[in-house]
Amino acid sequence: MAEIKDPENTIRMETTKGSVVIELFPGVAPAHVARIKELAREGFYDGVVFHRVIDGFMAQTGDPTGTGMGGSEKPDLKAEFSNLSHVRGTCSMARSQNPNSANSQFFICFEESPWLNRQYSIWGQVIEGMENIDKIKRGEPVQDPDKIISMRVVADAA
Template sequence: MADRLTFNLSTGGDVVIKLRPDVAPGHVERITDLASSGFYDGVKFHRVIPGFMAQGGDPTGTGMSGSDKPNLKQEFSSEPHVRGTCSMARTSDPNSANSQFFICFGDARFLDNQYTVWGQVESGMEYVDALPVGEPPREPGTIVKATVA
């Protein structure tokens, strides 16, 4: 299984994420399958809240959609939601994660044990910090290309 995911962002560089199959094997498999297929290429960060998180992974850019794959069963863990944590977005149904994810800007420990952590940013967090803010941003930042290694 791959151990790194790289998002080349429109904000100027690569965000390298260490994958965590040890805590969320099903979610890591989904993310890497989608990334390998080109699903995330060109996808917008449709919800960027300073000090909290940047959310993307919806091909429509609205936050209301996902991939055509079935939703995932939750893989909650006590992994902390801190700066650089990558976790899955979902509805109020704990088993509704699909393709949307978020990257934490800072401490969001209140999300621990309620959202599935699947990775941690190793480098390039400055490019996440540079994403245009808003819900949605007027000119959203995008994933130019996603690659798995």
């Protein structure tokens, strides 16, 4: 079991493949962390599928339409690029060509992806359950995709 240092900045995501714990980085991407927590608290991610899953690269989710074209009704976020690296378990925001277009979609890296560094806003790191992310069905789009059952801020479950 991973040690949860700050329940207010930790997410527990239940997926169809098992539980995943994500440590949030409010000091690195405060607006993105605030958005992830806000959407999690609203139940926005519950039932959302992993619509784009590329072997050896990443699993993407966070689109309520399941198409890769949707997002929340909240305004897009300004980029919060950092010097952190995209490594195995990195949680980072998906976006369009516009760097300031992140909204609700995010991805989790299966392995190191250095070409993403300083191009996407990193907001967290998987600290437990990466083996469950590894089990998510692959595809673009995924046939009969795995999904997020629930995604909650750990502090709220106490």
